[in-house]
Amino acid sequence: MLGFSNISLSNFLFWATQKKWFFFSIILGVCLLNIPSPEGLPNEGKIAIIILVVALVLIIKEPIPLPAVAIFIIISQIYSNVDSVDGIAKSFMSDAVFFIMGSLMLAVVIIRQGWDSRIALGILKITGNKTSNIALGFLSISALLSSFIGEHTVAAIMLPIGMSLIRFTSSDLSQIKGLSATILFSIAYGCLIGSIGTPSGGGRNVIMINYLNQSDISISYFEWMVRTYPFILFQIPIVNWVINRTFKPEYKILDSSIRKLVIKVARSKSMTGRNTLTVLIFFLIVLGWVFLSEKFGLGTVALSGVFIYLIGGFVKWSDLNRNTHWGVIILFGSTISLGTSIRLTGAATWISDKILYGFGDVISSVPFVSDLLVIFMTTVMSNVLSSSATVAVLGPVTLNLVPEMLDVGLLTAMSSAFSYFTAVAAPACTIVYSSGMVKASDFLKIGFRVGFVSIILLIFYVNVYWPLIN
Amino acid sequence: MKILIAIGSKDFSKPTLKLGMKVAQAFNAKTTIIDVGEKISEFSSQLVELAQDQLESWDFDAPGVDVLEWAFNYLSQNKLIDTKQTETGFPKNRLIDDGEGRKMVYLSGTACEDVNLILRNGDIIAELREEVQFGEYDVTILGKSRKRNMSHDLLQYINSSLLIVNDYEDQKFDKILLPLDYKDGMLKVAKYAIRVALALNVGIDIFTVFDKDKSQKKGSNYFSKIIKFIRRSGVQYSHEEKQGEIVEQIIKKADKNKIIVMKASDMSPIKRFLKGSIPLSVMNECDVPILIVK
Incomplete structure (x- = not known):
């Protein structure tokens, strides 16, 4: 032709x-x-x-x-x-982009420091050998760490520990599907739950702070924690219960597998002085986020940490360059710039006016409708897109929906963590899914239950707890 | 001759590997067994790689390595690779990342030429297409997918002959069905059919269907040459002519005990894309293995 x-x-x-x-x-x-x-x-x-x-x-x-x-x-x-x-x-080049860049680079440094073996021992010491307690331990530690470090980093650190425990229980995975799902979803969902706890828990939190700052509203690291952290503490036991009820682990006690894991960890390389120094530097970064971020920005502090790691020789630039997804960084930069344009051109106000008009008096007269609307929009979008991109494009719209911009901003950031339904929505879920030990259908099966419970809990939380502290 | 066998899981790929290796033996072909893992969202690909590195430090294999190991064990049990290589088990340390998103291990075959094992990740059609182009394979062998679009895409975009394996069992198939028409270009198809028939030790049923709407054409010299060629190969054969709807007749004749070997459509890629083709319809509707020769 x-x-x-x-x-x-x-x-x-x-x-x-x-x-x-x-x-x-x-x-x-x-x-x-x-x-x-x-x-x-x-x-x-x-x-x-x-x-x-x-x-x-x-x-x-x-x-x-x-x-x-x-x-x-x-x-x-x-x-x-x-x-x-x-x-x-x-x-395009906002503090949020600096933070995402810094956070991805910090992940490269932190993951390779051998924290995983120490964490494994720590979890097992606290939880003992009961499966439900071990799952709770994985969920709690993942949530606690991801509230400071970032979900993807924690998922990468925790996954080998969880998989080792599963493998030591039985080499035939078809016999322990329930146990595998319980442990691995405890890690994935723990990472998601924790990521809302502090501004440094995820790029989306920093993007929201960026938008709030553009509207002359500021929130400190500590204030953010006061408003969001109790929600994590509520969620942990409830989500743990839902996971255990859904997957019903085949073994109630994991005695021998724990012994094998302890032996494996004992045989692994012990932490060197350099590893300890890396931890100390990271601790300084967290302190910097808490005390300096309002003045200098979270991204600047994260990049300062990367700077120290680079000049101290803790990581090579070639390693950072190879393992940092620059494409994702520029994508976040561009979506934030688009979000800003949507706000500045009046498109955000127009969309929110249309939503308000569409719902008529329901939003103002029926309690919780506005909360439900924001949570629903954010949850749906973060499950098909990504949580950070969702906040970047949806943030300017939701901020115009109700007069209390800080509350709705936090609500948007918090519900963007409800990426429970699909394996591709959040990096923590994708990392766990890549183990091959859980199926995509498992995400739907448990995601709907955890998502439903989390939405109800969040509506209850923002309408009971926030008025108390406002 | 180069053959690419695509496998996907330990549970479902045994018939594909079994028939694939028999065909590879018949052609004494250089064989590559490939597992294409699931595509990872670009958003998280780098983070997943970091996590995989971390898993390797805990002695966990990358996804897909277990499938290659299973294939290695199959080859080893059936003595299809050099026994020196099987003593220490699957050589994970020799699974080399070539920097192009492929991990591979080279083995030397016994019954056929070298056997390579390759691991790739991504969209199955795109990855197979790239591998076929890169390795210049003559035949790609894979299991039948439940997705109709997949058959279309395979025929349309994979630049090699295709053997689609449907529930292959040794005893079940006692004939090769060779649908031939009186057009040119059938000699290559006949050659493939003879090789497969010899490998499986079965006869060939040559089958010519005349479209019910068109008048019956007379046999050409070219067709006689093909019959002569098959006769000389020593393979038992029979020839039947029938009038009717082509696809329906071929499927009816194939029944549940014949492996179909037929020629790919001559239509232009655009026509094939829009209208489909007879081989595609047969491939979609039959329940037996089918080799479409391009």
């Missing part, structure tokens, strides 16, 4: 089918561009929303590489005059 060989036609067709979602998103974007702006929505706002819709399709379906999506978001905003080059560049 037209001089093309069958192989080149076949190559073209393959390329086109691989990119079908890209073509779909572009056609969708062009169609939306040709629809006149609705009343009250400025043209720049309409374009910003269209870029968001196209970007969401591209991020979820991944027909093109994520860095390409990031570049698309940036250039399309500039070409369509949504914002100036300087404006985009300014919103």
Whole structure:
């Protein structure tokens, strides 16, 4: 046909089918561009929303590489005059992006310090040999650590401990499906639960602080903890109960597997002075987040830590460079810049007005509806997108829904951690899923239960506890 | 001759590996066994890699290594690889990452040429296509997927002949069904059918179906040559002609005991993409192994 060989036609067709979602998103974007702006929505706002819709399709379906999506978001905003080059560049490199960059780099350093064996011994000393207590131990330690370190780092540290315990119980995994799921979901969900506890628990918390700061609202590290940490403490026993009830571990006592794990840990390399120094430096970083972040930003403190690790020779740049996903960093930068544009062009106000209009008096007259609405939107989106990207694009909208911006901002950040339903929504879940010991259907099975319980608990929490401390 | 055998799990891939290795032996082919693991979201890919590194320090294998180990044990038990290599078990330390997202181990075969084991991650069609292009394979062998789209994509985008294995058992298949028409380009298909028939020690049923709407064509010299070629190979054969709907007749004739060997469609890729093809319809509807020769 037209001089093309069958192989080149076949190559073209393959390329086109691989990119079908890209073509779909572009056609969708062009169609939306040709629809006149609705009343009250400025043209720049309409374009910003269209870029968001196209970007969401591209991020979820991944027909093109994520860095390409990031570049698309940036250039399309500039070409369509949504914002100036300087404006985009300014919103692109925010403290939130510094934090995400620093946090991913810190993960590379921390994961390799041999903390896993110490943590394993610590958990087993506290919990003893009862399976339900061990699961609670995994859930609690994962939650506690991820509230400071970041869910992905903790999941990577905890996974080998959990898998070793499972393997020492039985080499035939089909005989211990319930136990495997109990231990591994305790790790994954522990990481998610804990990540809301402090601003440094996840990039999404810092993104929300960034948006709150743009609206002249500030919240310190400690204030954030006071408002969110008790929720973690409520969630831990309840989620532990739900996990145990759902998967029903085959063994109630894990005596011999614990002994084997202790022997394995005892044989592993002992921590060196350098490993201890790494821990001390990380402790200083946490102190920096608590006391200096309001002035200098969480990202600056995280990058300072990376700087110390680099000049101290604790990690090589080549190692950081190889293991840091720069594409994800620039994608977060671009989604934050798009979120800022959505706010500045009035698109966020327009969307929230439409939502408020759609619900009529229900939001103001029926209690908890506004909370439920924010939680529902955020939970759904964070399960198909990613929690940080969800906060980046949804944050400006939810902040306009109710007058109490701080409360709704925190509510958005907290519910973005409810990525319980799919294996791909949160890095902690993907890491656990990659072990091959749990199935994608397990996430749905337990996700609905934990998600439902967490939503009810959060509504109860924000309406009872927050009024007490306000 | 180079053959690529795609396996996916210890539970379901045994028929594929069994038939695949028999065919590889028949062709004395250089064989690669590949496991394509699930695609990881780009968002978390780097973090998952970090976690996998951490798991390796606790003596856990990367996902998919267990499937390759199972394949190695199968080869070893059936003496399809050099016994010197089987003494110490699966050589995990020789599983080399080539930096292109593939982990591989080289083994030397006994019944066929070298056997390689490869591990890749990602979209199955894209990964197989890349591997076939990279390794210039002649035949790709894999199990049947329940997804209809997958058969279409395999036929459309994999640039090699395809053997789709459906529930293969040694005793069950006693014939090769060779649907032939009087068009050119059938000699290669006949050669493949003869090799497979010799490997499985079965006869060939040559089957010519005339479309019920078209008038019957007369046999060509070319067709006689093919029949002569099969006769000379020493394989027992029979020839039957029938009129009717082609796909339906082939499936009916294949029944549950014949392995189909047929020619891929001659249509242009765009026509095939839009209209489908006879081999695709047969592949979708039959319950027996089918080799589509490109």
